[in-house]
Amino acid sequence: MSLDGHLTEFAGLPVQDFTPDTEPDAPLPPAGEVAWAVRSDWGDGGFAQLFDRFVAAVDTTRVTALVIGFWGWDDADGFGARTLVAAADRFPNLRAVFVGDILDEEYHISWIQQGDISPLVEAFPALERLEVRGGEGLELSPFRHDNLKALRFETGGLPAEVVRGVAASDLPALEELDLWFGVRQYGGDSTVDDLAPILEGVRLPALRHLGLQNADFQDDIAAAVASAPIVARLETLALGMGMLSDQGAEALLLGQPLTHLKRLDLCFHHLSEPLMERLRTALAGVEVDLGKPQGAQVEEWDEWDGPMYVQVSE
Structure with missing residues (x-):
């Protein structure tokens, strides 16, 4: 994850940019050998025209991976996704979509207006990977x-309606699920109760990776995960980026065994050194990624009284 650099690889393919600077007669790679990224800019103001140019220049029947970047001023009600949905019949082999590969310097993540993403899911029944950045106005109805x-949602504020939409969806093939919850100030009004169907795992029989991250209620998530049925069949678990404290880490240590995991990602946390050491010891056979604790710049953790915060919000 990076909000400071555009994707260079997506769905196992190198990313090829198609921007307003792409010359009409510029040589382009074979359509099916790259992930195409269509990106507008502030001065352009014509994402629809740019997308039309892209569809005319590239054999979209061979495109398997597509990245929608910044769509300029046409940002209301998920303009990027709506443009793609309107051209769905031109992309019969599309298998992977990223909507909103937008850098912080282009548009803050909390400003990205996605609107209802449900039509995109419905328009591409063969889709295998969907990643969305930005939670402003984001909607998702339960689906099969x-x-x-x-499935991945990167936000500084993930609406509870979207979390409940995911939780109520039937996704028999889903192997990876990542949710960035963010904070209430930017629309992140979920609670741990919204996650109950996900943690039960009945509608997610193939899930092997679960990321519940970037939450101001990260301790509550950790406590729920500690007894969640779905955890026993996971290979990787990510609970970082949020306000995880010693309380949440203690719940993980006292809960069901996590020694079957290949990797536990807790990067960006608010844990003390003693708790970090206990995690390393208890999960000696697991790759535990702790990174650096927030506030670790002070010499003694007992003296730390600074604020706790999530990694990505505005």
């Missing part, structure tokens, strides 16, 4: 999708 393997 037989081919989706990876």
